[in-house]
Amino acid sequence: MTVIDCQDLRKKYKRMAALDGITFQLKDQKITGLIGRNGAGKTTLLKILAGFIRKGSGDVLVFSSNPFNNLRVSGNSILVDDQMSFPDSLTLADILGMAPDFYKRWDTELANNLFKYFKLNPKQLHSRLSKGNKATFNMIFGLATRCELTMFDEPTNGMDEAVRSDFYRALLKDYIAHPRSIMISSHHLAEMEHLLEDILLIHKGKVVFHQSLEEVKEYAVALQGTTDLVEKLAAGKEILHTKQLDSQRNYVVIKKEEMPVIDGVTTQPVSVSDVCMYVTSDGKGGIDDVFK
Numbered sequence: 001m002t003v004i005d006c007q008d009l010r011k012k013y014k015r016m017a018a019l020d021g022i023t024f025q026l027k028d029q030k031i032t033g034l035i036g037r038n039g040a041g042k043t044t045l046l047k048i049l050a051g052f053i054r055k056g057s058g059d060v061l062v063f064s065s066n067p068f069n070n071l072r073v074s075g076n077s078i079l080v081d082d083q084m085s086f087p088d089s090l091t092l093a094d095i096l097g098m099a100p101d102f103y104k105r106w107d108t109e110l111a112n113n114l115f116k117y118f119k120l121n122p123k124q125l126h127s128r129l130s131k132g133n134k135a136t137f138n139m140i141f142g143l144a145t146r147c148e149l150t151m152f153d154e155p156t157n158g159m160d161e162a163v164r165s166d167f168y169r170a171l172l173k174d175y176i177a178h179p180r181s182i183m184i185s186s187h188h189l190a191e192m193e194h195l196l197e198d199i200l201l202i203h204k205g206k207v208v209f210h211q212s213l214e215e216v217k218e219y220a221v222a223l224q225g226t227t228d229l230v231e232k233l234a235a236g237k238e239i240l241h242t243k244q245l246d247s248q249r250n251y252v253v254i255k256k257e258e259m260p261v262i263d264g265v266t267t268q269p270v271s272v273s274d275v276c277m278y279v280t281s282d283g284k285g286g287i288d289d290v291f292k
């Protein structure tokens, strides 16, 4: 089943293009990482998919329907972000108690068990929660809805390291038991990489690639060695990143292709988070370019 189908999706804020022709499809039940630099358009895309804001032009279908103000979409999807708000008069216990009325697959046992594990106070008002506890409660809520399309926008913002690690584990365990389409935008790609099956990388409102994690791991290769040898080997190749290691040695990341073996140059894999950082970087040397 096609869960999401975006074709040339565009959205402008005044004259600024936040989404500039996004095309991708989400077909199977997978955990997809929505990755991109600050301002890439991740939140805008998620809000359109959740039906919170209107698209500009192009097509967007969620469960084969336009998601904006659509009851079928809102009943089967959830966007968990730090702007989730609940009526001020409701305590956390009230919110959990009312959730089954809105989400048909709501799992009360999961919600209660996670709630106890994270030692949240059932009498507290959502608006009074600390940043980290609000993120934790929102995560519990998002997981317990078991929505067919569950989207998290920077879910771990504010969580301490232990809670982040528990969140990743809870998400994975629940997903394995109850597969569904999950999309997570996060700046902590390295620490949640083990969860992801696919990566949708966007930059300046455009899709850079939509690939499996295994494909992204094979996307680039790093060459390290004496500057003249590395430069010779990298000549004519698509260079993604360069770093001068010392006066004689260089480190160059290129798009992966068959490489001849040359004495004095080693080839190394490039991590998924580094690939995403390099291909969305405007300069090739990163912050070092500023100090040249």
Ligand SMILES: Nc1ncnc2c1ncn2[C@@H]1O[C@H](COP(=O)(O)OP(=O)(O)OP(=O)(O)O)[C@@H](O)[C@H]1O
Binding pocket: 013, 014, 016, 017, 018, 036, 037, 038, 039, 040, 041, 042, 043, 044, 045
């Ligand atoms: N309500 C708004 N009004 C005007 N411009 C906006 C609005 N919301 C977002 N933008 C702009 O649209 C672009 C995309 O923003 P968006 O929040 O979607 O990016 P993001 O990838 O989620 O960024 P970050 O990782 O920093 O949260 C940015 O340039 C942002 O300034």
